Amino acid sequence: MTGETSSTISSEIIEMGAACTIEDLCLVCNVEAEWISELVEHAVIEPIAATGPNWKFASLSIARVAKAKRLRHDLNLNTPGVALALDLLDEIEELRSRLKTLG
DSSP, X not given: OOHHHHHHHHHHXXXXXXXXXXXXXXXHHTOOHHHHHHHHHTTSSOOSBOSGGGOEEOTTXXXXXXXXXXXXXXXXXXXXXXXXXXXXXXXXHHHHHHHHHHO
């Protein structure tokens, strides 16, 4: 599958605001289902419905998984490290937003 095809699929899912399956996440982000399960286990992403192989995720999970994948690859982080880095990045983003509101 080309990057263009997976990008098109992810754009369509996000634009529609549709829930996506674990298979969608694996296909679009080019990751294995086992790693998606690890991300769920470490609260990087959270299913919005069902359990196990029938998980459904908010379409925004695609961007979060892609970011997690980049952190894993670029910084050679394990899954707990990815979870921590994403939590810290979220906190920084929230603090910047608060500063904009105050300033």
